Amino acid sequence: MQETPFCLRTGHLLPYSMSDSNTTDFTNPSTFILQGIPGLEMAHVWISIPFCTMYAIAVLGNFTILFIVKREPSLHEPMYYFLCMLAVSDLVVSTSIVPKMLSIFWFNSREIDFSACLTQLYFIHCFSAMESGIFVAMALDRYVAICDPLRHSTILTNPVVAKIGLAIMLRGIILILPFPFLARRWPYCKTNIIPHSYCEHIAVVKLACADVSISSYYSLSVAFLVMGLDVFFIAMSYIQILRAIFSLPTKDAQLKTFGTCGSHLFIILVSYFPALFSFLTHRFGHNVPLHFHILIANVYVLMPPMLHPIIYGVRTKQIWDRLLQLLTHKGT
Template structure:
């Protein structure tokens, strides 16, 4: 998902070219150099302000979701368990790239260890894959709750939810595992300079002195496998949900039932729309400046973690009530 899953794998089409004057004869470098946002180095401090703000909101919002769900027994149901899984993936996604990015922007700390770079590459790919799977699980939860409500508690038991969560973690972990191993197997030469704020997959392997088509083809296959299947299952779930909603007798009942899906639909849009823009920019925007590609790659990993807790906090009455509880008690 994202450049992370889909767009990155078209990244071999991007103009990540470096001057031949930077060429050297080293292989398997101990460190890489992250440029930040090429062409906008003078504005790094100013660019850091919105990114840092997004990260702070993401951290506070997602930890608040986790705290509220943990403290409130009435929220110990599948919907909120999946929401907690989403919050954890959001925290890891944003933390994977933001601290290093800020160290580049604020302290000009551009070096990153080779193994640390591959680790960052791995996390920036695997957790968006897990996030996409969690959105499918949340769609399934809404499908059972609306289309077969009497069996919801017996279908989605705590054990089943735990197994779904484990399966999503294993899927994201195993499918993405070849990425860093393939990247580590290539010999590197010419330069160790990465024109990016983090170790983006294709930006790294393009530095290799080898035919990287295996990495590109594998990445493309995984991207289509994960994204196409996830979008398909979400679409099937909501097709059944809409059929059940339109069969309800009154307009108020239809609106109330559909309202229970509102937060999830907004989260789906906040996750997949940036991915779509990244894909279109990378696939068709060959004349788009490199710094715009880099900015899109960062926005994709930072925007959903910031928006998701806001969406659920604003649209979910149980969470909203718990957030406002301290203030309402003071006023009484």
């Protein structure tokens, strides 16, 4: 029976078939070969169009969020600081993946240096872990703002927000640091072909001609530690938030208060639901082709960075008003 490795970033299991790869004997290749989306090579150019569009929107939208928050003193609050952290995380994750992916799709440039592959691997997983932590911080901000509004400014002060941001960053850096170090120590003598469009952690280490159980078990442990605990804390926060909302005296007050955190809740669903969908698809859809799993993995890392600035820009009145003010001023 073919062994299936674990995938941290998307929270699901991806079947990497070694039967489709070359089995040339070599040791520690200087480069890897990224296949793109196996089975859909003829459609790479067409697939690149929506991916390139999503990336362009993500870059433009997230830089716009950073610019507006920096320019507008009234937005120098915890909610918008966390939003800026999310924008930076989105920019790093998407930029770590898309340029190389498009070079594969457009120019058939499949080679990637061994060290560059491990660097890409690290940045993807590190900032993905940070992003999950930012969601927890944003849930905490909404919890304090709704359940204890009078103390919000005294609880979430700028130093506290800075410490939360530092803790989120250090957690991602430290937890993901073993990934590239473990991957570098394995001998690679099976193949240098990665059946993926980017250097996903287990897709790389499964090419090693050694027992990579340490990498597999560690990545699974990190997935449960990061995703599992973060989802738990977010769920607990929103349970308390919903209880506070339903205890309000009028329907209008309930709807207005729920609207203040509705965009954040939607963002969380958009970010975590594809991971759950991919996991269930793998567990119960054993005949699903490999290219479908790779497409889901790509959409999962590209769609949230595109949607985050759109949803927050539309749903957050202060950001939307400031953007319209800047556009109107430039147009006059």
